[in-house]
Amino acid sequence: MARPRTFDEKQVLTAVRDQFWDAGYAATSLEDLMRVSGLGKGSLYAAFGDKRQLFLRALRSYTDDSHDALRKALSEPPRALDALRLLLEAPIDDPTGTRRGCLMANSTCELGNADPEVLAHAHRTYETSTALIGDCVARAQHEGDLPSSADPIALARALLAAQQGLVFMSRTGLDTATLTATAQSLAAQLLPDRTDAR
Amino acid sequence: MARPRTFDEKQVLTAVRDQFWDAGYAATSLEDLMRVSGLGKGSLYAAFGDKRQLFLRALRSYTDDSHDALRKALSEPPRALDALRLLLEAPIDDPTGTRRGCLMANSTCELGNADPEVLAHAHRTYETSTALIGDCVARAQHEGDLPSSADPIALARALLAAQQGLVFMSRTGLDTATLTATAQSLAAQLLPDRTDAR
DNA sequence: GGAGTTCTTGACCGTGCGGTCCACCATAAG
């Protein structure tokens, strides 16, 4: 019926997301977005609306992906306790290359005061993360690796806070060795040793 | 000899710092800075240089004040262990009004990738904070409230990471009760109970 | 009071921004 799109929406969102991730929202210009997406302004605006809407789309796609990755990371290890340990050490590996932190966290810092929608999305995101981690904690309890007396959600929040703090310290340029040591120190104190070594 | 200044440099820096704190660097315009400082562009530029330099001045004044406050908060309680506990619960009180987080953290998130000077300053700041907290940990060990086997600096880093994480979760709009519970949970696991109740 | 010096005010400038719009193009249906 009409001319089909020549771009893949997902690919564009990924490229745009990386750009926002590297430079932040305000410091990313439409020209930057055109460059990384390979699209003209018209196409960009027709497909996504204005800059802010495009940003929100990229942000949502980021948090969706992050939650998928989190689900996978938490369910893969045979023992849930190991998954939780890995959660704390994950920020150090920095799979995305340079130390750009967490896009959701960066965005909350930059726009949290000004954009209620970003704030609300951050809140929802962290609630979801808490729930996912809480499930894993419950699993670890069920496996006998964590005392079943503790509230899974409460421990999940403590772990999430610790992890966010680590991501943050990583951004300031702390060397990997110190970061690793801190992560292990936190893990040792928040996650007791296995009660039984199988 | 010449016309004296009609403004107090410290007051201007405070006003400007609050503006940057509320809106972030990029989202603060020169007009905003003129409004909150009550100065014209010329005066602002003559006194501080361009926007970025003014920002860096405000940021430095913020971290200096923060460290003074930290020093005071850590030395005031008669028992060092109580001071460390308070450190974790401090983010919840939010003395500065709305939940705008930590200016240094916000700035690192917004400009860390783009401005090496901001990053370097963040690094220095966190090293200083770590040292201050480390001293307090050592004091708590000396007072017999913490096992002297642990490395003070390592524990200080863990505490700092936990605290940053809490500040962060507070920004996302987590309710005070949950936040308090998380802080106490973290404190309980990172800081063991007093060995002797005096 | 005059001279010299610094501070202040606000008009002014060039630039790059986000956003709009339209002429052109590729495709599918008839």
Added chain:
DNA sequence: CTTATGGTGGACCGCACGGTCAAGAACTCC
């Protein structure tokens, strides 16, 4: 092939931004 439809690219717009500058005001010293 024609026509209708939606996609594309870039010219274009108004604006607000960061930054400059010059003229006047306020002060001290002689």
